[in-house]
Amino acid sequence: xxxxxxxxxxxxxxxxxxxxxxxxxxxxxxxxxxxxxxxxxxxxxxxxxxxxxxxxxxxxxxxxxxxxxxxxxxxxxxxxxxxxxxxxxxxxxxxxxxxxxxxxxxxxxxxxxxxxxxxxxxxxxxxxxxxxxxxxxxxxxxxxxxxxxxxxxxxxxxxxxxxxxxxxxxxxxxxxxxxxxxxxxxxxxxxxxxxxxxxxxxxxxxxxxxxxxxxxxxxxxxxxxxxxxxxxxxxxxxxxxxxxxxxxxxxxxxxxxxxxxxxxxxxxxxxxxxxxxxxxxxxxxxxxxxxxxxxxxxxxxxxxxxxxxxxxx
Amino acid sequence: xxxxxxxxxxxxxxxxxxxxxxxxxxxxxxxxxxxxxxxxxxxxxxxxxxxxxxxxxxxxxxxxxxxxxxxxxxxxxxxxxxxxxxxxxxxxxxxxxxxxxxxxxxxxxxxxxxxxxxxxxxxxxxxxxxxxxxxxxxxxxxxxxxxxxxxxxxxxxxxxxxxxxxxxxxxxxxxxxxxxxxxxxxxxxxxxxxxxxxxxxxxxxxxxxxxxxxxxxxxxxxxxxxxxxxxxxxxxxxxxxxxxxxxxxxxxxxxxxxxxxxxxxxxxxxxxxxxxxxxxxxxxxxxxxxxxxxxxxxxxxxxxxxxxxxxxxxxxxxxxxxxxxxxxxxxxxxxxxxxxxxxxxxxxxxxxxxxxxxxxxxxxxxxxxxxxxxxx
Numbered sequence: 186x187x188x189x190x191x192x193x194x195x196x197x198x199x200x201x202x203x204x205x206x207x208x209x210x211x212x213x214x215x216x217x218x219x220x221x222x223x224x225x226x227x228x229x230x231x232x233x234x235x236x237x238x239x240x241x242x243x244x245x246x247x248x249x250x251x252x253x254x255x256x257x258x259x260x261x262x263x264x265x266x267x268x269x270x271x272x273x274x275x276x277x278x279x280x281x282x283x284x285x286x287x288x289x290x291x292x293x294x295x296x297x298x299x300x301x302x303x304x305x306x307x308x309x310x311x312x313x314x315x316x317x318x319x320x321x322x323x324x325x326x327x328x329x330x331x332x333x334x335x336x337x338x339x340x341x342x343x344x345x346x347x348x349x350x351x352x353x354x355x356x357x358x359x360x361x362x363x364x365x366x367x368x369x370x371x372x373x374x375x376x377x378x379x380x381x382x383x384x385x386x387x388x389x390x391x392x393x394x395x396x397x398x399x400x401x402x403x404x405x406x407x408x409x410x411x412x413x414x415x416x417x418x419x420x421x422x423x424x425x426x427x428x429x430x431x432x433x434x435x436x437x438x439x440x441x442x443x444x445x446x447x448x449x450x451x452x453x454x455x456x457x458x459x460x461x462x463x464x465x466x467x468x469x470x471x472x473x474x475x476x477x478x479x480x481x482x483x484x485x486x487x488x489x490x491x492x493x494x495x496x497x498x
Numbered sequence: 499x500x501x502x503x504x505x506x507x508x509x510x511x512x513x514x515x516x517x518x519x520x521x522x523x524x525x526x527x528x529x530x531x532x533x534x535x536x537x538x539x540x541x542x543x544x545x546x547x548x549x550x551x552x553x554x555x556x557x558x559x560x561x562x563x564x565x566x567x568x569x570x571x572x573x574x575x576x577x578x579x580x581x582x583x584x585x586x587x588x589x590x591x592x593x594x595x596x597x598x599x600x601x602x603x604x605x606x607x608x609x610x611x612x613x614x615x616x617x618x619x620x621x622x623x624x625x626x627x628x629x630x631x632x633x634x635x636x637x638x639x640x641x642x643x644x645x646x647x648x649x650x651x652x653x654x655x656x657x658x659x660x661x662x663x664x665x666x667x668x669x670x671x672x673x674x675x676x677x678x679x680x681x682x683x684x685x686x687x688x689x690x691x692x693x694x695x696x697x698x699x700x701x702x703x704x705x706x707x708x709x710x711x712x713x714x715x716x717x718x719x720x721x722x723x724x725x726x727x728x729x730x731x732x733x734x735x736x737x738x739x740x741x742x743x744x745x746x747x748x749x750x751x752x753x754x755x756x757x758x759x760x761x762x763x764x765x766x767x768x769x770x771x772x773x774x775x776x777x778x779x780x781x782x783x784x785x786x787x788x789x790x791x792x793x794x795x796x797x798x799x800x801x802x803x804x805x806x807x808x809x810x811x812x813x814x815x816x817x818x819x820x821x822x823x824x825x826x827x828x829x830x831x832x833x834x835x836x837x838x839x840x841x842x843x844x845x846x847x848x849x850x851x852x853x854x855x856x857x858x859x860x861x862x863x864x865x866x867x868x869x870x871x872x873x874x
Binding site: 367369370372373374375376377378379380381383387388391392 | 550551552571572573577578579581583585586587588589598599602603646647650
């Protein structure tokens with residue numbers, strides 16, 4: 186008897202074969218480097234860069250150094266602030282795009298900045314913000330100020346440029362979610378007595394949660410690891426974790442410490458991604474069959490409610 | 499709950515070149531079940547949205563009990579709407595959906611619970627309180643929408659094709675339920691639909707609309723039996739409509755009996771009307787298919803006002819409860835007259851009529867109508 190695979194089994198086998206190229210790629214260029222970084226963060230620092238193969242927690246102990254801790258705290262608040270500003274701008278923006286007749290054009294306009302290298306765009310901001318830059322020269326010309334304001338090389342400039350750089354990453358997911366939102370729900374809310382603002386807050390926001398969390402992750406993660414922006418438009422006190430890593434790798438040559446800081450960024454991203462997966466899974470679940478309850482539990486709850494209701498009356 | 503009188507006066511609304519509403523005036527009485535009936539794009543939904551406050555007219559006014567409401571936003575009007583797609587909030591349970599309007603008003607918990615239960619009972623959804631809208635069937639969603647719209651105790655309930663997404667059987671049941679609810683709450687219902695059967699069966703009065711204009715306002719009986727325009731005659735039910743010329747006119751009881759020439763039928767026929775018409779004037783003559791009798795033999799009648807024509811069955815259409823026959827008249831050899839016939843073969847109605855049978859079609863002059871306004 187000739188042995189043949191059943192169609193389903195064959196398909197499964199083929200499926201796993203198809204996933205090989207992708208799997209290999211990820212293993213070589215993603216998992217292996219990550220494993221190396223994890224390993225390095227637990228090794229002893231080599232005298233002239235590199236590492237010595239001796240397991241130690243030194244790198245993590247060094248991170249507790251107040252000057253580093255300051256940088257971590259700063260990175261967190263800059264990232265959170267920039268991300269929140271991005272989302273606050275993106276909400277009305279995504280709403281307007283979803284309701285616009287010219288969606289394709291607007292999407293195109295949002296993608297255009299990506300055609301220019303990000304470094305060039307940051308340099309453009311330097312020209313705009315610097316003491317003799319665009320803004321200052323205009324203000325001087327119209328006579329509002331006599332002397333150029335210090336707009337650049339501070340944390341404000343870092344937040345501003347970060348918001349500029351990562352705004353599209355917040356607008357796009359919010360736009361796609363709002364576009365799918367049923368706007369007649371807003372009419373319904375207003376019809377039932379909600380003001381314009383209340384209807385947005387109580388009906389629209391809960392229904393675009395998945396878009397909000399995606400926008401948060403898409404902006405927060407890259408901002409948290411930002412390196413060029415604080416380097417180019419930030420001041421002495423604008424260093425972020427990304428800058429520490431570069432310093433530790435190339436100047437101080439403390440590779441374990443650099444690896445340890447990378448671990449923080451990776452962990453922050455992981456937390457974000459898992460949170461996003463959790464919320465979108467939950468939302469799907471809710472959409473599919475309501476709050477996660479067994480039919481029996483639901484029934485007993487309804488019965489309990491009725492009993493309680495009858496008791497009151 | 500008390501209904502209000504809704505007065506729409508000379509409302510016009512254009513979108514670019516398109517006139518959605520053209521000088522529309524309607525007065526809807528307190529507590530009335532009023533339908534806006536017309537084909538899609540006739541402006542009925544636009545009118546409803548203007549009454550609800552989601553749209554604004556270019557000119558004209560809308561008043562509830564003679565108080566202008568155009569300056570009020572939707573949330574301040576005493577009207578609530580049931581949307582075509584129900585527009586239930588997907589993130590809230592049935593209970594929270596119905597409680598939504600009360601939560602906005604910061605009503606205390608006990609009152610909310612009592613009222614939600616009251617309205618949930620009205621629409622018989624007690625068993626689905628904690629389900630999300632996505633777990634409900636179309637009919638159940640519809641009921642949630644009704645409960646949610648009524649809990650605010652509005653004076654006017656606006657219904658925007660609320661049954662169009664449901665299947666035929668369910669539609670019938672919900673329609674009857676809506677009628678019961680209307681009797682119970684006694685507020686003004688304004689019901690938008692393109693389905694004439696729905697409108698005819700529940701409405702106190704109907705406004706038939708087309709191309710942004712109201713063509714006729716009347717009771718279902720008036721609209722069906724005495725259509726004011728050619729469009730109304732054709733849109734509501736079915737009708738045989740032919741151009742005619744008035745030849746003679748004489749009193750006939752309270753009405754007038756007229757002899758008219760109908761070129762399409764190739765003969766002269768008799769028709770009655772409440773108003774005398776000028777001799778020689780051109781009008782449209784109409785008779786409903788179910789008022790026409792079809793017989794294999796020359797019909798026995800003693801009445802002289804019966805019109806009798808001879809023809810051949812060109813196309814019989816069987817549809818269960820009745821059949822429709824397209825009869826080609828001998829005189830003109832092209833015009834088709836539509837005739838309905840119930841299947842009552844065993845009641846001495848003679849044998850079944852089949853394709854290419856020679857038949858006589860006959861109707862009483864009182865069952866025909868003259869349509870005055872043939873332009874619309």
